[in-house]
Amino acid sequence: MNISVLGAGAWGTAMAMAFAAKNQVLLWGRNQQAIATMQAERQNQAYLPGFAFPAALQVTADFSAALAHAAGPDNLLVVATSVSGLRSTLESCLPYQTTNIIWLCKGFEEHSQLLPHQVAQAVLGDKVAFGALSGPSFAQEVAKGLPCALTIASSSSQLSQLVVQALHGNAVRVYSTDDMTGVEVGGAVKNIMAIATGIVDGMGLGLNARAALITRGLAEISRLGVALGARAETLMGLTGVGDLILTCTGDLSRNRRVGLALAQGKSLENIVQELGHVAEGVRCAQAVRGLARELSIDMPITEAVAGVLFDGVSAQQVMGRLLARDAKQESQ
Secondary structure, three states: OEEEEEOOOHHHHHHHHHHOOOOEEEEEOOOHHHHHHHHHHOOEOOOEOOOOOOOOEEEEOOHHHHHHHOOOOOOEEEEOOOHHHHHHHHHHHOOOOOOEEEEOOOOOOOOOOOOHHHHHHHHHOOOOEEEEEEOOOOHHHHHHOOOEEEEEEEOOHHHHHHHHHHHOEOOEEEEEEOOHHHHHHHHHHHHHHHHHHHHHHHOOOOHHHHHHHHHHHHHHHHHHHHHOOOOHHHHOOHHHHHHHHHHHHOOOOHHHHHHHHHHOOOOHHHHHHHHOOOOHHHHHHHHHHHHHHHHOOOOHHHHHHHHHHHOOOOHHHHHHHHHOOOOOOOOO
């Protein structure tokens, strides 16, 4: 199978390496100089240093060549941009004969509050089979070949089968579902909860507080997901609670690192600059807070994180507010 991956960041590169175990993969990046360096060094020194490319993985800065490589009903195009770049990337794909597209990003589109599959539906309509590949996974561990389990969410069973065929095996297990809303809500909101967990850990509030926050974070994810049409069982699976646990507790989590830095009093601008990577939870927090307010869904942790990120509220203030909330039934 021919597979093209659009986006040569850490996650796009790691997934290109994983797909190359069984397929001919072309990794595209827009920076010609960076791509030339990757071709010469056979690794992505900028975003995923120390991991040599397999023989079946090639790189290019030619967008047309990448799309041509993935054209046809038996091939696959993988979009590895951030959510903010998904719409424009999909629009750029329209002139090409691409029939199967999946994306790796997690979040809500900031200005529209749409989930990725809603963006894809608006851009692609019913001309292309599309879906989301998600689950608890860090780029470095995937690049190392360590075990992980992912979920492909699509309304097309043929596309799901194609992704399973392309990726399932060795260290990677791939499950499938048609609940795109559940998969994407879980993948989006867990990043916000990881920022909150980083704040808790950075303030030294202890493991008890961390466990409570993760659990109540899952309650917020479930409330929003079900309100948007997700199935509750999806949110208890890999792309819900599984991804939540990993991102909130793993030291490789960029979103958790944002929270740790916020607890130290660093500004968001400096934190993002120091990371050098996209932390999707930052953009997502604003969109989810707005959506929750519109739908009258109680999401106090999301409100707290957005307050620290965008309203000038200190980490100490928001933790005080959360602790001062009235008691209620746990199911609420």
